[in-house]
Amino acid sequence: MNLRTLLSDVLGGHRLSEKEALFLLSVKDRSLFEVWCAADRVREEKVGPVVTYVRNQNLHLSNICKNLCGFCAFGRRATDEGAFCDDRDTVQRKVRLALDRKVSEICLLSGVHPEFDTDRYLDILSWVKEVAPSIHVHAFSPDEVNHAAVRSGISTLEVLQAMREAGLGSLQGTAAEILVDEVREIICPAKVSTGVWVRIIREAHGQGIPTTATIMYGSCETPADRIKHLSILRDIQGDTGGFTELVPLSYLHQNTPLYLEGKAPAGATGREDLLLIAVSRLYLDNFRNIQVSWGKLGVKLGQMALLAGANDLAGTMFSDDVSEKAGAGGADYLNPLEMERMTADIGRVLRRRFTDYTPADD
Ligand code: SF4
Secondary structure, three states: OOOHHHHHHOOOOOOOOHHHHHHHHHHOOOOOHHHHHHHHHHHHHHHHHHEEEEEEEEEEEOOOOOOOOOOOOOEOOOOOOOOEEEHHHHHHHHHHHHHHHHOOEEEEEEEOOOOOOOOHHHHHHHHHHHHHOEEEEEEEHHHHHHHHHOOOOHHHHHHHHHHHHHOEEEEEOOOOOOOOOHHHHHHHOOOOOHHHHHHHHHHHHHHOOEEEEEEEOOOOOOOHHHHHHHHHHHHHHHHHEEEEEEEEEEOOOOOHHHHHHOOOOOOOOHHHHHHHHHHHHHHOOOOOEEEHHHHHHHHHHHHHOOOOOOOEEEEEEOOHHHHHHHOOOOOOOOOOOHHHHHOOOOOOOOEEEEOOEEOOOO
């Protein structure tokens, strides 16, 4: 396969096959700059010079989790030191704090609490909405939807309908990790299978509930697994159009069982991080937005990702206990002024957006 011919074809509208995408993801010498450059050109044609971000607040509900995934340092057993589960008053206090920070989105993050059922998830939505009726609530993963359905003896479709009626604005495309069951058996054996994740995401899109799409890479998967994962996302998007963006999540290894037990490497390299972004931009021709997780990459590599195909700086977040526990420093808050500096420095323009990517007025 000739790299230059392939990239020229892609820029001319050719749709990459899995084999071709894998070839691009495997580049190791200086020609990787050509892949980044092609991805940046596709980004420019698709969304222009604008870099977006949302003013949001992460709100951690509980770290008690039935799954205890090997790549995660956040989840705890209920009896473990440091385990917590917020009650109504605590959730509402955190929501008021978020309102003081003038966020447009609250992102609820939680372990998959063994005792949560559908009613508890609906209660949480109502607690948030009581305090902030017009806030966009971005919450819950397909794994939590499945857990709620099993605990309550109803279908996942019924759970989604009830969540939407209770004020869920968008579902998180998390718990995807790598959508290859052999890999999931190693990194997150207690989570939903690939097939169930795909079914719930399709159900959400069918109900008019948008979702993000995520990929958690850099642990035990191969480059071919990463492409298989992207291929599943591209197929879903082709059918539903319900993904708002791809969120690439680089594995943070330091404090996680998989790494400490010698079962996973020390995360992705910088080359892998930027190539994953670039190949995602080139392969996911039906996605408009590719996000930079600055909490995982850091601000400096995150800025470079904006030159490798990405166009969105995610949110202000204000706190990210999941990344902090895994060993990331500075994952808690990125001031829009710093985002402005990152984007202006590469000749781009920062704009605030809402969760659905409609532009904010300021
Ligand atoms: S990744 Fe999520 S589901 Fe897995 S242990 Fe951590 S909090 Fe629990």
